[in-house]
Amino acid sequence: MRLKMKRLRGFVCVSLILALLALPGMAFAEERGCTVTIPTYVEVTGTSSLTDAEFEVVLVGLDTEEPMPEKSSGTVKGSGQVDLGPMTYTVPGDYHYRISQKVGNAEGYTYDTAVYTVTVRVVNGKDDGLNAEVWAVKDGGSDKVEEILFSNAYKAPEDPKKPEEPNKPEKEKQETPGQTVKAQTVRTGDRANLSNWMLVCILSC
DSSP: OHHHHHHHHHHHHHHHHHHHHHHHHHHHHHHEEEEEEEEEEEEEESSSSSSOOEEEEEEESSSTTTOOOSEEEEESSSEEEEEEEEEEEOOOEEEEEEEEEEOOOOOOOOOOOOEEEEEEEEEGGGGGGGEEEEEEEEETTOSBOOOOHHHEOEEEOOOTTOOOOOOOOOOOOOOOHHHHHHHHHHHHHHHHHHHHHHHHHHHHH
């Protein structure tokens, strides 16, 4: 019985030693990683003045194991840049996200409803580190885009106090002097023909 207890204690001690030896390796694995921040851009067209409207860009992970930032969305007032991230990766692989703009209700604005699929490819680098390559494809396309851009258009609302211009009546048609002279000439010709018929009738009696 005592021999069994000694063997059990020895096994527990060995297990604890192995666990302690493994801790530095586990800490090193956590430090092995890379960080990615995804820049996006919002522009407003159709107005020369500054706008107070805010626009929100949202990032969503497509898989359950995708590393997500603490804040997966960002806002900008008018035109500007929205950075999504940072996201830290410790395991090589492909990670997929979707980035879109939240459609708001600011008066006079037409929101860009484009959606981008983003791929973050994490690979082994030098010195046992990790490197990441990031690219995006716009829905409906197949080529990689140079930037993630949302273009919103602005059109100033019509002023309800502004009176509408009345419809202009069409100009009445007027006879030109040439037309009047021609009409008189026709009537003069008719009288001459009538006189000739009367003269024929008198002679024939």
